[in-house]
Amino acid sequence: MRVVRFHAPGDVRIEEAPEPVPGPADVKIRVRACSTCGTDVKILNFGHHHIVPPRVMGHEIAGEVVEVGGDVTGWAPGDRVQVIAAIPCGRCAECRRGRMTVCPNQVSMGYHFDGGFAEYMVVPHNVLDVDGLNRIPDGLSFAEASVAEPLACVLNGQSLAxxxxxxxxxxxxxxxxxxxxxxxxxxxxxxxxxxxxxxxxxxxxxxxxxxxxxxxxxxxxxxxxxxxxxxxxxxxxxxxxxxxxxxxxxxxxxxxxxxxxxxxxxxxxxxxxxxxxxxxxxxxxxxxxxxANGSSPRHNKDALRLIAGGAVPVADLITHRLPLDRALDAFGIVARGEAIKVTVEP
Missing domain, CATH: 3.40.50.720 (NAD(P)-binding Rossmann-like Domain)
Known part of the structure; x- marks a missing residue:
């Protein structure tokens, strides 16, 4: 399969990789949409202290379940899903107080785990452990669902304010x-x-x-x-x-x-x-x-509902849709400010 992989600042490659295999508590999805943001451009240019290369990029993810681990319940091939980006531990003092956005043990898709600029990816058990794999409501496109992650961050910020x-x-x-x-x-x-x-x-x-x-x-x-x-x-x-x-x-x-x-x-x-x-x-x-620092799993669920219910429409904000082999073009469009939202559709 093809992936967009970070190797070093200024060195991001579209290359072939073997399809990932889910562990017993993981879920494998076929990525249908992964939207880009300014953070992707920063990673391209400067890297990130949480990324140990090589790493598949992408954290605004929506797709379709193709395989579930033997220990996973409640999910089946064909389910349409959105994946949280920021993954709290769910166990620390902050998480137990409901402050998951400031979890000191937080890990992230596309940083600590391979992300969504790929044809297939594994949703690690860390996501499922905090209820961070969300069903996409009927009638909502994969591209729109991928925008739930940034909207979740916006929802956190406006709730705090x-x-x-x-x-x-x-x-x-x-x-x-x-x-x-x-x-x-x-x-x-x-x-x-x-x-x-x-x-x-x-x-x-x-x-x-x-x-x-x-x-x-x-x-x-x-x-x-x-x-x-x-x-x-x-x-x-x-x-x-x-x-x-x-x-x-x-x-x-x-x-x-x-x-x-x-x-x-x-x-x-x-x-x-x-x-x-x-x-x-x-x-x-x-x-x-x-x-305002990211979002919690609950914010992602609420964001999906806001989009699906029409309270916060996002389809018209997706001004560019590009295939995976043009992901680097997508980063350039974002860097130059020529778009609102650019979505990569593997």
């Missing part, structure tokens, strides 16, 4: 995650959602799909002033930084309304993780700043 009825929400970053944030905020009852990006072409592409109440080009206007003007000087109830930019985080604090919530959703580059924070704004306005 308590996005709700009547909120004015700012989403900074108009990539696929930003688009999902816009749609989920609307589904959660936000009154208005504003989308911000530096890149005019990417912002225009995203705004044409998700239709924010306003699309603000940060390279051409002062974003804080624009949000204050839109909100009558009050500021935004929630600001989500879906971009790896310290400047966006600093602006988020300045544009938040009193008792506003700020989600540092996008991590910063490891060589520039420190920002200038006006602590008096946080103090006097009673602001809340929350992080």
């Amino acid at each position: 308590a996005v709700g009825e009547g909120d004015d929400v700012v989403v900074m970053g108009s990539g696929p995650i930003g688009c999902l944030h816009v749609r989920l905020a609307r589904a959660r009852g936000a009154a208005r959602v504003f989308l911000v990006d530096l890149n005019r072409e990417r912002l225009d592409l995203a705004a044409g799909l998700v239709r924010p109440d306003a699309a603000i080009r940060a390279a051409e206007t002062d974003v804080v002033d624009a949000i204050l003007e839109f909100t009558g000087g009050r500021g935004a109830d929630v600001v989500i930084t879906a971009a790896a930019a310290g400047a966006a985080q600093e602006q988020a604090v300045r544009m938040a309304a009193r008792q506003g919530r700020i989600s540092f959703f996008g991590g910063l580059p490891k060589d520039k993780p420190v920002i200038a924070l006006d602590a008096n704004l946080v103090h006097y306005r009673e602001l809340s700043i929350v992080g």
Whole structure:
């Protein structure tokens, strides 16, 4: 079978590999869709400290069960499934408290285990142990189901930031995650959602799909002033930084309304993780700043339901579908910001 395998930074190859064999507690699937994200591009260029090469990449996975291990119950060939990416241990103090997103023993598909840029892959027992293999609802395509993983991360972030009825929400970053944030905020009852990006072409592409109440080009206007003007000087109830930019985080604090919530959703580059924070704004306005780190198995199930029920449509966000032998082209499209979501369909 063909796989997309990471060997070293700058060295990702499409090559032949033997079909994997599931262990007694594992499930083997035929991969039908594996969507790409910016993390895949980072791995291509820089590797990752959790990846010991060679490693098959890909973590936004949907497929069809073809074989189950002898100890597995409840699954059978032909079942359509979505696979979680981040796998908590389910046993540590954090997991027992329901805080699976911050499990210190977390492992991940495409990092510690071979991922979904392949014709076939094994879903390890670690996934099944935490109920992380999910049935795809009837009527939902494999490609749409693969987007449940990033939506699960977005759902975690908005739950932590308590996005709700009547909120004015700012989403900074108009990539696929930003688009999902816009749609989920609307589904959660936000009154208005504003989308911000530096890149005019990417912002225009995203705004044409998700239709924010306003699309603000940060390279051409002062974003804080624009949000204050839109909100009558009050500021935004929630600001989500879906971009790896310290400047966006600093602006988020300045544009938040009193008792506003700020989600540092996008991590910063490891060589520039420190920002200038006006602590008096946080103090006097009673602001809340929350992080967001991946998703739990429950978030993935909820994301599938939101997509299948039409609350958060994703089909139109999949702007490119490519075969496995064009996976490197997919990474290039993502890196250049020419797409919203690129899905590889082995």
